[in-house]
Amino acid sequence: MTVADSVRSPRRRVWGDARFLLGIVLIVASIAGVWLVVATARQTSPAYAATRAIVPGEAIAPGDLRVVEVALGQLGDSYVAPDDLAEGAVATRTIAAGELLPASAVADPVTVSTTSVVIRTSADVPASIDEGATVELWAAPLLERGTYDTPRILVADAVVAAVTRDDSAIGGGSAALELVIARADVAATLAAIADQSALSVVSAGAGS
Numbered sequence: 224m225t226v227a228d229s230v231r232s233p234r235r236r237v238w239g240d241a242r243f244l245l246g247i248v249l250i251v252a253s254i255a256g257v258w259l260v261v262a263t264a265r266q267t268s269p270a271y272a273a274t275r276a277i278v279p280g281e282a283i284a285p286g287d288l289r290v291v292e293v294a295l296g297q298l299g300d301s302y303v304a305p306d307d308l309a310e311g312a313v314a315t316r317t318i319a320a321g322e323l324l325p326a327s328a329v330a331d332p333v334t335v336s337t338t339s340v341v342i343r344t345s346a347d348v349p350a351s352i353d354e355g356a357t358v359e360l361w362a363a364p365l366l367e368r369g370t371y372d373t374p375r376i377l378v379a380d381a382v383v384a385a386v387t388r389d390d391s392a393i394g395g396g397s398a399a400l401e402l403v404i405a406r407a408d409v410a411a412t413l414a415a416i417a418d419q420s421a422l423s424v425v426s427a428g429a430g431s
Contacts, residue, residue, distance in 0.1 A: 266296075268293065269292055270295065270303065271288040280335050283308065314328055317357070336405060338404065342360070344424060345421040348398040352424060358383060359376055359424065359425050361377060362374065378402070381402040
Protein backbone atom coordinates (compact mmCIF):
# COMPACT_ATOMS: atom_id res chain seq x y z
CA MET A 224 0.00 0.00 0.00
CA THR A 225 1.33 3.37 -0.95
CA VAL A 226 1.26 6.50 1.11
CA ALA A 227 -1.45 7.92 -1.17
CA ASP A 228 -3.65 4.82 -0.65
CA SER A 229 -3.28 5.09 3.10
CA VAL A 230 -4.41 8.72 2.94
CA ARG A 231 -7.48 8.01 0.75
CA SER A 232 -8.78 4.97 2.68
CA PRO A 233 -10.11 6.86 5.74
CA ARG A 234 -11.98 9.26 3.43
CA ARG A 235 -13.62 6.35 1.61
CA ARG A 236 -14.66 4.82 4.92
CA VAL A 237 -16.14 8.11 6.09
CA TRP A 238 -18.07 8.54 2.82
CA GLY A 239 -19.29 4.94 3.04
CA ASP A 240 -20.48 5.50 6.62
CA ALA A 241 -22.28 8.68 5.54
CA ARG A 242 -24.11 6.87 2.75
CA PHE A 243 -25.06 4.11 5.17
CA LEU A 244 -26.47 6.62 7.65
CA LEU A 245 -28.29 8.45 4.86
CA GLY A 246 -29.88 5.16 3.79
CA ILE A 247 -31.04 4.54 7.35
CA VAL A 248 -32.56 8.03 7.53
CA LEU A 249 -34.43 7.51 4.23
CA ILE A 250 -35.82 4.16 5.39
CA VAL A 251 -37.01 5.65 8.69
CA ALA A 252 -38.58 8.61 6.85
CA SER A 253 -40.35 6.25 4.44
CA ILE A 254 -41.74 4.14 7.26
CA ALA A 255 -42.89 7.27 9.11
CA GLY A 256 -44.59 8.56 5.97
CA VAL A 257 -46.48 5.29 5.42
CA TRP A 258 -47.52 5.22 9.06
CA LEU A 259 -48.79 8.79 8.84
CA VAL A 260 -50.85 8.03 5.72
CA VAL A 261 -52.38 4.92 7.33
CA ALA A 262 -53.08 6.76 10.57
CA THR A 263 -54.75 9.62 8.72
CA ALA A 264 -56.88 7.23 6.67
CA ARG A 265 -58.09 5.57 9.86
CA GLN A 266 -59.18 8.83 11.45
CA THR A 267 -62.93 9.33 11.24
CA SER A 268 -65.14 12.29 12.01
CA PRO A 269 -68.91 12.62 12.48
CA ALA A 270 -71.04 13.79 9.57
CA TYR A 271 -74.72 13.85 8.63
CA ALA A 272 -76.27 11.30 6.26
CA ALA A 273 -79.82 11.53 4.91
CA THR A 274 -82.27 8.92 6.20
CA ARG A 275 -84.58 9.51 3.22
CA ALA A 276 -84.63 11.35 -0.07
CA ILE A 277 -84.70 15.12 0.47
CA VAL A 278 -85.84 17.22 -2.47
CA PRO A 279 -84.85 20.77 -3.49
CA GLY A 280 -86.56 23.49 -1.49
CA GLU A 281 -87.48 21.13 1.34
CA ALA A 282 -86.60 22.10 4.90
CA ILE A 283 -84.10 19.69 6.45
CA ALA A 284 -85.34 18.44 9.82
CA PRO A 285 -83.27 16.56 12.43
CA GLY A 286 -85.36 13.45 11.79
CA ASP A 287 -84.20 13.45 8.17
CA LEU A 288 -80.59 12.90 9.21
CA ARG A 289 -78.43 10.49 11.17
CA VAL A 290 -74.87 10.85 12.41
CA VAL A 291 -72.27 8.56 10.86
CA GLU A 292 -68.52 8.22 11.42
CA VAL A 293 -66.63 8.53 8.13
CA ALA A 294 -63.03 9.06 7.04
CA LEU A 295 -63.24 12.30 5.09
CA GLY A 296 -59.65 13.46 5.35
CA GLN A 297 -59.18 16.79 3.61
CA LEU A 298 -62.81 16.70 2.40
CA GLY A 299 -64.15 17.24 5.91
CA ASP A 300 -65.18 20.84 5.24
CA SER A 301 -67.20 19.75 2.19
CA TYR A 302 -69.85 18.03 4.33
CA VAL A 303 -72.13 19.18 7.12
CA ALA A 304 -71.05 18.02 10.57
CA PRO A 305 -73.36 17.71 13.58
CA ASP A 306 -74.18 21.06 15.19
CA ASP A 307 -73.22 22.87 11.95
CA LEU A 308 -76.67 22.67 10.36
CA ALA A 309 -78.45 26.02 10.59
CA GLU A 310 -82.05 25.98 11.77
CA GLY A 311 -84.47 26.21 8.86
CA ALA A 312 -81.88 25.20 6.28
CA VAL A 313 -83.27 23.76 3.04
CA ALA A 314 -81.90 21.50 0.35
CA THR A 315 -80.83 23.06 -2.93
CA ARG A 316 -80.72 19.75 -4.80
CA THR A 317 -81.98 16.21 -4.35
CA ILE A 318 -80.11 14.40 -1.56
CA ALA A 319 -80.54 10.64 -1.86
CA ALA A 320 -81.23 8.41 1.13
CA GLY A 321 -77.94 7.38 2.71
CA GLU A 322 -75.96 10.17 1.01
CA LEU A 323 -73.68 12.33 3.14
CA LEU A 324 -75.03 15.85 3.47
CA PRO A 325 -72.87 18.14 1.29
CA ALA A 326 -72.41 21.69 2.50
CA SER A 327 -73.03 22.84 -1.09
CA ALA A 328 -76.51 21.26 -1.05
CA VAL A 329 -77.74 23.31 1.92
CA ALA A 330 -78.85 26.93 1.88
CA ASP A 331 -80.87 29.53 3.73
CA PRO A 332 -84.58 29.57 2.74
CA VAL A 333 -84.41 33.14 1.40
CA THR A 334 -81.84 32.12 -1.22
CA VAL A 335 -83.83 29.19 -2.62
CA SER A 336 -85.53 29.86 -5.95
CA THR A 337 -87.88 26.85 -5.95
CA THR A 338 -91.27 26.05 -4.51
CA SER A 339 -93.70 23.14 -4.62
CA VAL A 340 -97.07 22.65 -6.30
CA VAL A 341 -99.48 19.73 -6.32
CA ILE A 342 -100.80 18.50 -9.66
CA ARG A 343 -103.03 15.61 -10.70
CA THR A 344 -102.09 13.71 -13.81
CA SER A 345 -104.56 12.60 -16.44
CA ALA A 346 -102.82 9.24 -16.88
CA ASP A 347 -100.97 6.66 -14.86
CA VAL A 348 -97.48 7.45 -13.60
CA PRO A 349 -94.67 4.93 -14.25
CA ALA A 350 -93.45 2.99 -11.23
CA SER A 351 -89.94 4.37 -11.81
CA ILE A 352 -91.18 7.84 -10.92
CA ASP A 353 -90.98 8.18 -7.17
CA GLU A 354 -89.85 10.61 -4.50
CA GLY A 355 -86.67 12.40 -5.56
CA ALA A 356 -87.06 11.63 -9.29
CA THR A 357 -86.51 14.40 -11.84
CA VAL A 358 -89.36 14.61 -14.33
CA GLU A 359 -90.77 16.68 -17.16
CA LEU A 360 -94.24 18.11 -16.68
CA TRP A 361 -96.28 18.08 -19.90
CA ALA A 362 -99.56 19.93 -20.50
CA ALA A 363 -102.18 19.47 -23.22
CA PRO A 364 -104.47 22.55 -23.23
CA LEU A 365 -108.21 21.84 -23.20
CA LEU A 366 -109.89 22.91 -26.48
CA GLU A 367 -113.37 21.72 -25.72
CA ARG A 368 -114.91 19.02 -23.56
CA GLY A 369 -112.95 15.82 -24.23
CA THR A 370 -110.65 17.43 -26.83
CA TYR A 371 -107.12 18.58 -26.08
CA ASP A 372 -104.43 20.40 -28.01
CA THR A 373 -100.99 18.94 -28.70
CA PRO A 374 -99.04 18.31 -25.46
CA ARG A 375 -96.06 20.53 -24.74
CA ILE A 376 -93.44 20.65 -22.03
CA LEU A 377 -94.56 22.93 -19.24
CA VAL A 378 -91.64 22.32 -16.83
CA ALA A 379 -88.50 20.60 -18.05
CA ASP A 380 -86.90 19.70 -14.72
CA ALA A 381 -89.36 19.27 -11.87
CA VAL A 382 -88.45 17.10 -8.87
CA VAL A 383 -91.00 14.77 -7.28
CA ALA A 384 -91.43 15.51 -3.58
CA ALA A 385 -94.30 13.03 -3.10
CA VAL A 386 -96.52 10.85 -5.28
CA THR A 387 -99.88 9.26 -4.51
CA ARG A 388 -101.18 6.82 -7.11
CA ASP A 389 -104.88 6.16 -7.56
CA ASP A 390 -105.27 2.68 -8.99
CA SER A 391 -109.01 2.48 -8.44
CA ALA A 392 -111.47 2.16 -11.30
CA ILE A 393 -112.82 5.63 -10.51
CA GLY A 394 -109.36 7.15 -10.45
CA GLY A 395 -108.52 5.68 -13.82
CA GLY A 396 -104.87 5.21 -12.91
CA SER A 397 -104.22 8.92 -12.29
CA ALA A 398 -101.88 10.21 -9.62
CA ALA A 399 -101.38 13.26 -7.44
CA LEU A 400 -97.82 14.56 -7.31
CA GLU A 401 -96.15 17.24 -5.28
CA LEU A 402 -93.55 18.75 -7.57
CA VAL A 403 -90.68 21.08 -6.74
CA ILE A 404 -90.37 23.62 -9.54
CA ALA A 405 -88.64 26.93 -10.18
CA ARG A 406 -90.64 29.92 -9.02
CA ALA A 407 -90.49 31.22 -12.59
CA ASP A 408 -92.62 28.22 -13.68
CA VAL A 409 -95.30 28.60 -11.01
CA ALA A 410 -97.58 30.98 -12.93
CA ALA A 411 -97.70 28.81 -16.06
CA THR A 412 -98.29 25.67 -13.99
CA LEU A 413 -101.13 27.20 -12.00
CA ALA A 414 -102.66 28.53 -15.23
CA ALA A 415 -102.58 25.04 -16.77
CA ILE A 416 -104.30 23.64 -13.68
CA ALA A 417 -106.95 26.36 -13.76
CA ASP A 418 -107.54 25.82 -17.51
CA GLN A 419 -108.09 22.10 -16.91
CA SER A 420 -105.20 21.13 -19.16
CA ALA A 421 -104.37 17.42 -19.22
CA LEU A 422 -101.15 17.09 -17.21
CA SER A 423 -98.66 14.24 -17.46
CA VAL A 424 -95.19 13.54 -16.18
CA VAL A 425 -92.38 11.53 -17.74
CA SER A 426 -88.84 10.84 -16.59
CA ALA A 427 -86.61 13.77 -17.51
CA GLY A 428 -85.29 13.35 -21.03
CA ALA A 429 -87.76 10.62 -21.97
CA GLY A 430 -90.02 13.01 -23.81
CA SER A 431 -87.30 14.56 -26.01
